[in-house]
Amino acid sequence: MPDCRPPLAEPSAPRRRLPEGACDAHCHVFGPADRFPYAQDRSYTPPDAPFEKLAALHAHVGATRAVIVQANCHGHDHAPLLDAVARGRGRYRGVALLPPHADAALVRALHEGGVRGARFNFVPHLGAPPAPDVFDRIVSLIAPLSWHVCLHIDGAMIGGLLPRLARLPLPFVVDHMGRVRARDGLDAPAFRALLDLAGVPGAWVKVSGMDRIGDGKRPFRESIPFVRALAEALPERTLWGTDWPHPNVAGDMPDDGEVVDAFFEACPDDALRRQVLVENPARLYGF
Secondary structure, X not given: OOOOXXXXXXXXXXXXXXXXXXXXXXXXXXXXXXXXXXXXXXXOOOOOEOHHHHHHHHHHHOOOEEXXXXXXXXXXXXXXXXXXXXXXXXXXXXXXXXOOOOOHHHHHHHHHOOEEEEEEEOOHHHXXXXXXXXXXXXXXXXXXXXXXXXXXXXXXXXXXXHHHHHOOOOOEEEHHHHHOOXXXXXXXXXXXXXXXXXXXXXXXXXEOOHHHHOOOOOOOHHHHHHHHHHHHHOOOXXXXXXXXXXXXXXXXXXXXXXXXXXXXXXXXXXXXXXXXXXXXXXXXXXX
């Protein structure tokens, strides 16, 4: 039985539509379980959120491109991700969750299926972090294909990881604004460390998961200054995403129409908004 809530069945319509070519750079597909079973050792069981529902959400908010991130509940079975990317007909890309024993043949097959990055989970609720030798070996496999590293971390970890990250031969992307806590303020050390990534070549941030850094109450307005600060600090290396279908949400379920509206409020400049939504993901993911 699912132990996560489903996304809102009828999200509001955003007040303004996303521009043509806008990319939802962080979303997931789950199941359907009767076709794509969930991993036996998963840390959570979501309700099905298949490609058809994701495509409908994107049509609703105006996203014409997307990056589907492999989720813990499917483990290292990328069949649902590859199916969704293929059905996107060139409009979708993927980010993989590679097993420790991954080899060049697996990486090449995923690349041909539209995958362009490898995710590493460092947050405790998703299990043990990758061993340093595994991390380095995966990087050596994906670097020749010009993939990037996607990091699911808590902001306080950045300082300890930065010396290793700065030496990477490829870009790295910090998911969900490093899961900083908005209540700690813009001057908190974890958020200052995120802003300092502006001086680290190859460092990107994803302004997704507004609910994950907020107080749990829609529409998560306390997160807007953090989105604005990151987009202004890293204008050429910021990505935006919905995080649909919002797995493991502790507070209110996000309304994706409100998520779009919040980004417009956080990024009122047309040129910067287009850069974050269209130009940056096109460059990183090869759209």
